[in-house]
Every structure is written in C-alpha cells, then in structure tokens.
Amino acid sequence: MPQSRGEELMKKSITRRYFLGGVGLTLAVVATPAGFRFLAGRKTDTLSEVLRPSIWVRITPDDRVTVLMGKSEMGQGIHTALPMIVADELDADWNQVRIESAPVREEYDDPDAQQGHVTYGSTSVRHLYEPLRRAGAAGREMLLQAAAQRWDVPVSECETSQSQVLHERSGRAFSYGQLCEAAARLPIPENPRLKEKSEFKLMGTAVPRLDIPAKVNGQAQFGIDIFVPDMLYGVVARSPAYGAKVLSYDEPAAMKVEGVRYVGEIKRGIGICADTLDAAWKGKEALNVKWDKGVQPDLSDELLDSIFRESLDKEGASARSDGDVEDALSQAHKQVQAEYFLPYLSHATMEPMTCTAHVLPDRCDVWVGTQGQTNTLQKTAQITGLDPEQIYIHTTYLGGGFGRRGWTEWVEEAVELSKATERPVKVIWTREEDMQYDSYRPGNSSRIVGGLDEEGRLIAWSHKIAASSIIASLFSKIGGDSLLFRVIGFFRSVDAPAVEGLENIQYEIPNMSVEYVEVKTPIPVIFWRSVGNSHNAFTVESFMDEMAHAAQKDPVEFRLQHLQHNPRAHRVVEVVAEKSGWG
Known part of the structure; x- marks a missing residue:
C-alpha cells in the first residue's frame, strides 16, 4: 500500500x-523561557x-x-x-x-x-x-x-x-x-x-x-555579535560601478596603517584585514583604488526611467489570458488607462550583512545569520575545497531577512579572507555598503487599461508589466543549468515573481490579459518581502480606485461588487472597511 x-x-x-x-553541523541555538x-x-x-x-x-x-x-x-x-x-x-x-x-x-x-x-x-x-x-x-x-x-x-x-x-x-x-x-x-x-x-x-x-x-536581557546573539579568539576584522573595497575592474591600488600605503595585517584581491574586490574594525576602514581608505568605468557608466535614474517607459511599448509574453480583452475594450462604455512606475528597493535590514569564518586545513566554521544554510555550505565548500562534512554552519539570530539573507556575498568574503590569512575573520558591511551593494527588489513599470460597462462593472483589464527578472538573476547567481530551477518550473519566458498578484488577481473580470516584458539592466535583483505582490498590490489597488472613480462608485463597494464569488476575499474587504471606520 x-x-x-x-x-x-x-x-x-x-x-x-x-x-x-x-x-x-550547526551550532545549536537553544530557546528556553530563561533565554x-x-x-x-x-x-x-x-x-x-x-x-x-x-x-x-x-x-x-x-x-x-x-x-x-x-x-x-x-x-x-x-x-x-x-x-x-x-x-x-x-x-x-x-x-x-x-x-x-x-x-x-x-x-x-x-x-x-x-x-x-x-x-x-x-x-x-x-x-x-x-x-x-x-x-x-x-x-x-x-x-x-x-x-x-x-x-x-x-x-x-x-x-x-x-x-x-x-x-x-x-x-x-x-x-x-x-x-x-x-x-x-x-x-x-x-x-x-x-x-x-x-x-x-x-x-x-x-x-x-x-x-x-534573551532579546531583552542581551543574551541573544546575532551575527554581528560573534567574537572568536584571534579574530581579524575584514572589510572589502568593492567596485563603485557595476562590472568595474580594478586598475590600481596602493597596497603599501594600506599596510602602513597601524593594525592592518593583510591586503589582497578577492572575488568582489580588495580585502583588508586588521586587528580592529577602525583600522580595517582606515586601511581601505589608504588603498586609493582606481577603477575602470564598468559595464554601463551612463546608468542613471533618468536612463532607468526611459528604459522602463520604452519597455511598455514592446510586445510581452503572455502570463494570463481570459476572454477577449481587445474586443471587450472596444465595446466598453468607458475606458481608463494608467501607468505606474516603482523603483528598485533595498532590503534595508536592521542588522547589516555580517559573517565570521574560520578556515582550517581540515574544517571550516561559519557563524552567520542566514536564510539559506544549504547555500551557505555549498559556497563555503567551493571556496575552501573542503568536503561538506568538514563545514560547520552556526546559525545566529537574523536582524531582519526579507529574502536578502538567502544569499552569500558577505559569507564568501569572510571565507576567502580567512583562507588567505589563516585566521578567523569577521566581515561587517557598513549601512552604506548594505544599501549600495544590495540585490534589490526589481524596479518595474505597469500600463493598465480597464473597461466599464454601462452599469459600472469591470468587463476588461489589460495589464502589461515591465520588470527585471528575479529568475534570470538567480540563473546568473546559481547557474543556468541548475536542475533546481528546471524542476520547479521557472524555466519560462514569464518571470513568475514579477506577475505574482496579477496571474492570480482576486477580482472577477471576465476579460483579462497580463503580459510580461523583461527589463535588462546590470542592477542585481532578488526576492524582496512578498516579492511581486509588494508592487503589484499597489498598482492593482490603485487602478481599482481609478476605476471606481470612473464608475462613480464607492471604492469599497466597487471592490465588493467584483468579489461576489470569492467569499473569503469579500469578507476581508468588509472587515477592513469595518475596522478602519470606512464611510
């Protein structure tokens, strides 16, 4: 059986x-009522x-x-x-x-x-x-x-x-x-x-x-709290522009800073290790690094704005198609069109990215607040050449995650620097670095066209969204041949996270289409709390307000009118209206 x-x-x-x-093997984090x-x-x-x-x-x-x-x-x-x-x-x-x-x-x-x-x-x-x-x-x-x-x-x-x-x-x-x-x-x-x-x-x-x-009495340990005997502090001089390469730097000047013990190139820049964090920062300043212009030196807010606007005029891949939207819009009593532009957003966790690593010939210990212990172990094994059984991931509390701590840039930096110095190394990103070198929520733009019948009901909704692709970014991080992504069905022309909340929109609209246009920029993107819903909920609900205004109906009543066969969502709107004192 x-x-x-x-x-x-x-x-x-x-x-x-x-x-x-x-x-x-993780170092156990134990919770008791005493802490x-x-x-x-x-x-x-x-x-x-x-x-x-x-x-x-x-x-x-x-x-x-x-x-x-x-x-x-x-x-x-x-x-x-x-x-x-x-x-x-x-x-x-x-x-x-x-x-x-x-x-x-x-x-x-x-x-x-x-x-x-x-x-x-x-x-x-x-x-x-x-x-x-x-x-x-x-x-x-x-x-x-x-x-x-x-x-x-x-x-x-x-x-x-x-x-x-x-x-x-x-x-x-x-x-x-x-x-x-x-x-x-x-x-x-x-x-x-x-x-x-x-x-x-x-x-x-x-x-x-x-x-x-434990959080009240200070016993709780986050990644930033870790201290290991004989530990060095590591910082990294990273490129100021996407894809920029090092042209030159002054290693002797950095090594002259009191307390600096190591300067050397690693995957993401030039690492500096010192006895104190202050000394490491001063050593970084003394490097005087010169960089080339990177892969897109003209990147600016104005350029991004034009890229997203132009993308809305391109043909998109279909993510959803119900009924005949074009015909319904042509017969609509009233049409409304709106465009929305949402920026790239940093995760901005309360605790900046931090990791402590100690690489030895026969083992490696990593102390980190992470959302992805398996990914952390894999990256550590690749850098150290150790077997996974020789790597110990010690999971601390996370000072916020929101999807950001599923990745490993700061882990890789700590492991690389520990391997080079043969000492434990703690890497702490500054708040400015945390913002500048984040992988962001994708910027996106949407063009929505809606049609109302004579009774003020939605009969058509055409939605085109242009956004950077999280899945494409994941392929670049993990590898396009990753069996994982093929298995979970993300190998497709539509970026699944980008259309979350659109493919499954709750409102009852007989004729609806959703198209996706991929926007390619050098800006890295990954998952951000609630992913596609974080921007699509805003655009959908904003446009529902526009349509309610065009129909000359109360926004709450307009929503309830389009949730007649969805009792759970219908009740949610009712409760929100009641609790907020609507009307």
Whole structure:
C-alpha cells in the first residue's frame, strides 16, 4: 500500500541524494523561557535515555522537549510557532520546550521546498505543520503506552497533560522524563492520532515567545555579535560601478596603517584585514583604488526611467489570458488607462550583512545569520575545497531577512579572507555598503487599461508589466543549468515573481490579459518581502480606485461588487472597511 504524505515525512528517508552532496553541523541555538544560549552539543543523556519519536523532536530525562529544525528566526516568530505545534500534540508543558538549530544535513531539509535548509516565502509553518504534528502525536502515544505498561493498565485509562501521563483512577502520574527510556524502546507509530482542532490548547493562543527574554536581557546573539579568539576584522573595497575592474591600488600605503595585517584581491574586490574594525576602514581608505568605468557608466535614474517607459511599448509574453480583452475594450462604455512606475528597493535590514569564518586545513566554521544554510555550505565548500562534512554552519539570530539573507556575498568574503590569512575573520558591511551593494527588489513599470460597462462593472483589464527578472538573476547567481530551477518550473519566458498578484488577481473580470516584458539592466535583483505582490498590490489597488472613480462608485463597494464569488476575499474587504471606520 502506498504511503501517505504524513507517513513519508515521519520516516523521511536519509537515502535520497542530497543535491549539494554533503552535510554541515550547526551550532545549536537553544530557546528556553530563561533565554537562548549556544550549545556545542549535549552529552549528558545517553542514546537509550532519549525519546526520539521523530527526527524533529527529542525528549530527555530532565523533562525537556527539544524541537530541531533548519529554520531561521528573524523576528517572524517561528522559534515559537513551530515548537507550539509539537507541544500541542504532545501535551507538553510549554515551560519545558526549547528549540535547537538542526544540523545542515538531508534529513532536516525543508520537507516540501526540495532546497535544503531554507527559510523563505512564509512557508515554515505551512511546510512543517504536518510533520511536527505527527511527531508530537507519535511521542504522546509512545509515552502513554510506556506508562500503561509500567502500571499494567489499559492505555485507554491513561491521559496526558502538562508533560505528564496521568492515571486518574489510581491518582498516579509519571513525568515525561521518567518515561523516556521505556518509551524509547517502543516502535514509533506510523499513523498516530492527531487531535481535533477543539482539542488544541496552545495553537491559536498567545503564548510567551521563547526568544523574548534573551532579546531583552542581551543574551541573544546575532551575527554581528560573534567574537572568536584571534579574530581579524575584514572589510572589502568593492567596485563603485557595476562590472568595474580594478586598475590600481596602493597596497603599501594600506599596510602602513597601524593594525592592518593583510591586503589582497578577492572575488568582489580588495580585502583588508586588521586587528580592529577602525583600522580595517582606515586601511581601505589608504588603498586609493582606481577603477575602470564598468559595464554601463551612463546608468542613471533618468536612463532607468526611459528604459522602463520604452519597455511598455514592446510586445510581452503572455502570463494570463481570459476572454477577449481587445474586443471587450472596444465595446466598453468607458475606458481608463494608467501607468505606474516603482523603483528598485533595498532590503534595508536592521542588522547589516555580517559573517565570521574560520578556515582550517581540515574544517571550516561559519557563524552567520542566514536564510539559506544549504547555500551557505555549498559556497563555503567551493571556496575552501573542503568536503561538506568538514563545514560547520552556526546559525545566529537574523536582524531582519526579507529574502536578502538567502544569499552569500558577505559569507564568501569572510571565507576567502580567512583562507588567505589563516585566521578567523569577521566581515561587517557598513549601512552604506548594505544599501549600495544590495540585490534589490526589481524596479518595474505597469500600463493598465480597464473597461466599464454601462452599469459600472469591470468587463476588461489589460495589464502589461515591465520588470527585471528575479529568475534570470538567480540563473546568473546559481547557474543556468541548475536542475533546481528546471524542476520547479521557472524555466519560462514569464518571470513568475514579477506577475505574482496579477496571474492570480482576486477580482472577477471576465476579460483579462497580463503580459510580461523583461527589463535588462546590470542592477542585481532578488526576492524582496512578498516579492511581486509588494508592487503589484499597489498598482492593482490603485487602478481599482481609478476605476471606481470612473464608475462613480464607492471604492469599497466597487471592490465588493467584483468579489461576489470569492467569499473569503469579500469578507476581508468588509472587515477592513469595518475596522478602519470606512464611510
């Protein structure tokens, strides 16, 4: 009989070929109500004493319930949300729950993303909800069975609450820690009973976040907080224009700066390492680097504006085509046309990009707040020549991510400089560098033409969007032959992120077309929080206001009129109007 998706995730075979071909052990980041702390490993419990109902969960004799996963905490709350799922099914005492970063190896990969350790797209709870529920439920059943055997009573007479198994008739109780060893000897149930929603005690409630105490008392460590003995500080003189090459620089002048220990060329510029960050900055200033003009020296806001405007006159690739837009517009009682231009945007995370690396002949340690541990491991392996098993990714808290920290430029710089100096190196970007060398939300322009019938209903919507391609940028970063992108279906003429919120627009319009025109500039682009929706929601809703005005209708009523068969979206608009005191 074929396995269900849940059974597959419970067993999660470790024989599937790891697409990066290796593993890396993370330094555990542990959350407790008393705060987070870093652990190099736990050796106080023997294997026989630990109950592991799933790779995601560990229950130990001290009554601790530890949830392991490859998801990064950047303020979105998953280091609380994910343990809640386990704890609810397990009936665990919330005060005994903690979380550890899982080793960067296949069995802890995101079960749905097929991209290793990644945190992106608001998918953490969605992807791990089922496996974590099943893990908690399996642990609960094993503990119930272990207690029933110890008491020689039917399992049906036992119940769980607050990390205890209770036998109400006799008044006896065992803590989960007391049952660990016996439960660990039992087979893991393949199909544990999951609770009904009415049985939930934690999910859907406001529990104390596990990370708050440490963030309040200063114990929480972000990438920028890392200090390693004998560490140097690294900065990089990067090109001031896209594609610019170094013509000359004054290495002796930089080396004369007190505290500067190393100057040398790396992939993205000229690296300077020093005893202090201030000395590294002064060494960078002394370099007096001369650059050529780069690949597009005339790049300016004015040029970009003209490029995006001209792109709207080009033929686009079809992303959506419903009905006959051209015919409907020709018969419309009233037409409205508008154009929108949105800029490239920096991610502007609160914590600038930073990484600490220590390359040794037989291992490499990387301390970084990252949304992509697997990608980080892969890039480190390429630079060092080490096997993935020799690389240890230590995931810290992230001072904001928004998609930016899925990439690795600052990691690569730290690893390159550590390899060159044979010492630990901490690279910290300045705020100015963080803005200037970001990979941005794509700039874009839209031309929308809408048609109304005599009753003021939308009968046609033609939408052409011109934008830089995130997918093309990813191909250039990772490689055009990447099996990953072919598998997930991004090898297409329409940039999928660019038309998010347009391909699936919620309003009911019988005749609708969406076209995409790729805009090519040297400006790098990547995912930015909510991706295409971040700009398309603005253009769509702005144009809906224009159409409501043309129809001489209230903007809220106009929207509700075009959501008659979408009750959920219809109710969202109603609630927003109610909460905002509209009208």
